Amino acid sequence: MDIAVLIKFVPDLVEELEIGASGAALDRTFLRLIPNEQDDHALEQALLLKERHGGTVTVLTLDTGDVDETLFTAVAKGADRVIKITGDFGEGINNHAAVTVLDTALKNISFDLILTGTQAVDDLDGSIGPLLAARLGLPYVGYVTGVTSADGKIVARKEYPGGLIAEMEVRLPAVLGIQAAEKPPRYVVTSLIMQAMKTAQIEETEAGAVEVRGAAGVARMSRPEATTHAELIEGDADQVADALVTLFKERGLLS
Amino acid sequence: MSQDVWVVVETLRGEVLDITYTLLAAGRVLADGLGSKLTALLLGHNAEGWANTLGAADSVIYVDHAALADFTPDAYRKTIAGVIKEPTPRIVLFGHTSMGMDVACGVSLDLDAPLVTSCQTVRVKDGQPWYVSLTCGGKIVAEGEMPGPTCAVTMIPGGYKPEAGRAAMSGAPPVTKTQPPTALDDLRVGFKGYIEPPAGDVDIAKAPLLVSVGRGMQQQDHLKLAEELAAVLGGSVSASRPIVDQGWLPSSRLVGKSGKTVKPRLYLALGISGAPEHAEGMRDAELIVAVNTDEKAPIYDIAHFGAAVDVLALLPALTEKIKAAKGRGA
Numbered sequence: 001m002d003i004a005v006l007i008k009f010v011p012d013l014v015e016e017l018e019i020g021a022s023g024a025a026l027d028r029t030f031l032r033l034i035p036n037e038q039d040d041h042a043l044e045q046a047l048l049l050k051e052r053h054g055g056t057v058t059v060l061t062l063d064t065g066d067v068d069e070t071l072f073t074a075v076a077k078g079a080d081r082v083i084k085i086t087g088d089f090g091e092g093i094n095n096h097a098a099v100t101v102l103d104t105a106l107k108n109i110s111f112d113l114i115l116t117g118t119q120a121v122d123d124l125d126g127s128i129g130p131l132l133a134a135r136l137g138l139p140y141v142g143y144v145t146g147v148t149s150a151d152g153k154i155v156a157r158k159e160y161p162g163g164l165i166a167e168m169e170v171r172l173p174a175v176l177g178i179q180a181a182e183k184p185p186r187y188v189v190t191s192l193i194m195q196a197m198k199t200a201q202i203e204e205t206e207a208g209a210v211e212v213r214g215a216a217g218v219a220r221m222s223r224p225e226a227t228t229h230a231e232l233i234e235g236d237a238d239q240v241a242d243a244l245v246t247l248f249k250e251r252g253l254l255s
Numbered sequence: 256m257s258q259d260v261w262v263v264v265e266t267l268r269g270e271v272l273d274i275t276y277t278l279l280a281a282g283r284v285l286a287d288g289l290g291s292k293l294t295a296l297l298l299g300h301n302a303e304g305w306a307n308t309l310g311a312a313d314s315v316i317y318v319d320h321a322a323l324a325d326f327t328p329d330a331y332r333k334t335i336a337g338v339i340k341e342p343t344p345r346i347v348l349f350g351h352t353s354m355g356m357d358v359a360c361g362v363s364l365d366l367d368a369p370l371v372t373s374c375q376t377v378r379v380k381d382g383q384p385w386y387v388s389l390t391c392g393g394k395i396v397a398e399g400e401m402p403g404p405t406c407a408v409t410m411i412p413g414g415y416k417p418e419a420g421r422a423a424m425s426g427a428p429p430v431t432k433t434q435p436p437t438a439l440d441d442l443r444v445g446f447k448g449y450i451e452p453p454a455g456d457v458d459i460a461k462a463p464l465l466v467s468v469g470r471g472m473q474q475q476d477h478l479k480l481a482e483e484l485a486a487v488l489g490g491s492v493s494a495s496r497p498i499v500d501q502g503w504l505p506s507s508r509l510v511g512k513s514g515k516t517v518k519p520r521l522y523l524a525l526g527i528s529g530a531p532e533h534a535e536g537m538r539d540a541e542l543i544v545a546v547n548t549d550e551k552a553p554i555y556d557i558a559h560f561g562a563a564v565d566v567l568a569l570l571p572a573l574t575e576k577i578k579a580a581k582g583r584g585a
Contacts, residue, residue: 225396
């Protein structure tokens with residue numbers, strides 16, 4: 001089975017997020033972008049399927065910044081091809097525009113299955129997986145936490161609230177949105193990534209025209225205005241521990 | 256084109272899911288603001304009776320077919336897009352959920368309707384429908400107009416209590432029963448069956464006190480500090496998504512969107528940022544205490560008390576002090 005994996009770069013939420021001068025988008029000057037975590041799970045699921053059934057894994061990403069290390073890491077983990085789609089993505093592009101770019105890039109790639117994260121942390125206009133599936137005319141199942149394959153079909157384990165799973169039989173080719181791979185994403189040692197940097201080739205392809213339609217515009221961005229805020233307990237760990245013991249006692253939680 | 260608002264109902268194994276009532280509450284705000292009607296779109300098989308609980312809508316369109324008995328993205332998308340087509344409503348609301356997100360993108364493209372996702376509240380502003388969406392793990396609010404002529408919207412819980420959408424306006428709404436407008440054969444996604452969640456070692460929904468761990472715990476080894484605290488408190492350890500995805504705890508311990516909804520007497524959130532997916536599973540706990548070094552973490556907007564100290568430094572101290580306090584017969 002030949003699998004294409006799509007990786008989106010998203011703001012690192014650990015860092016402070018600043019809103020730009022327009023007041024309607026993030027300030028990208030110092031914005032640190034990292035690969036979307038669920039996309040890393042999509043890559044892991046693809047590698048697990050390759051180990052079980054053979055085939056190839058091709059990773060595609062839009063060149064929105066420092067993407068090379070992520071692509072070389074994918075090679076070190078076992079990806080066969082890594083492709084960087086270049087274009088003018090300076091201020092970031094929304095998901096509707098991104099899928100038009102991915103659609104073009106995928107025309108030159110043979111695949112039975114496309115895997116990507118169920119969603120990305122900065123999605124506002126739908127998610128890459130279902131939008132791309134609709135554009136390509138392929139079936140889509142999201143919130144997937146495991147995939148098995150037999151007889152040209154796959155069975156996706158789809159997650160519902162409370163940990164309930166629905167098994168869905170999906171005809172190929174198809175797109176799946178991965179919530180979590182069957183196993184935590186594998187770790188590769190730096191030496192293997194260094195080796196990939198020396199030996200592997202990142203293929204580059206031009207994005208071509210970017211169609212922008214279908215997303216609702218953003219008029220204003222802000223930080224959430226909370227109606228309530230936690231009462232903060234000051235002090236070091238020891239003082240906080242004392243305060244919490246007092247609080248728990250008052251609430252009758254220690255009896 | 257009309258000014259009407261439609262809600263796509265979500266059901267699972269004979270039950271209407273809570274997100275539906277949240278959508279109906281939001282839909283009511285929009286329909287009342289636009290002076291239009293609210294329609295609930297229910298798909299299923301022999302499921303007409305469920306329409307009785309959708310009284311917040313002015314009417315229900317019920318599509319019955321054997322292939323709609325259990326959700327599949329293919330059959331549901333085809334049916335929803337087909338039914339909505341004529342006449343096209345102003346707004347279609349979906350849950351930002353496992354079912355809703357599987358179909359909302361496809362339906363929006365089928366209808367050539369702009370799409371906005373993960374909205375928490377909606378309103379009508381100067382005669383135009385307006386969305387307020389939560390993005391970047393709940394750290395950023397994005398808002399704007401819902402463009403016409405038809406706009407597809409997905410909503411997360413938290414903005415409207417399901418009770419608000421459960422209230423019947425005037426008893427059961429009128430139901431129009433219909434067939435799928437397009438043939439539901441040659442489907443590419445088939446439903447095979449359900450797999451029950453593994454019987455957990457602990458039912459966290461029943462635990463009176465929860466010590467809940469998130470990414471801030473950094474390493475699997477550190478989880479034993481939380482286990483020790485839970486043991487002296489007489490509670491259990493639960494977790495947010497990254498901990499379960501790393502395989503550090505079983506999925507039976509997951510709190511939030513795809514896990515359990517919990518309402519313990521104490522919810523101690525350790526190194527949890529409080530993304531909307533997590534918040535929806537724990538915001539109704541009696542007492543929420545958050546410990547997170549990021550003072551801007553959204554968890555502090557839900558918690559009653561918080562401390563921006565290192566979880567790993569706090570845990571041993573807190574465990575010892577509680578042990579001592581209990582030892583004194585506190």
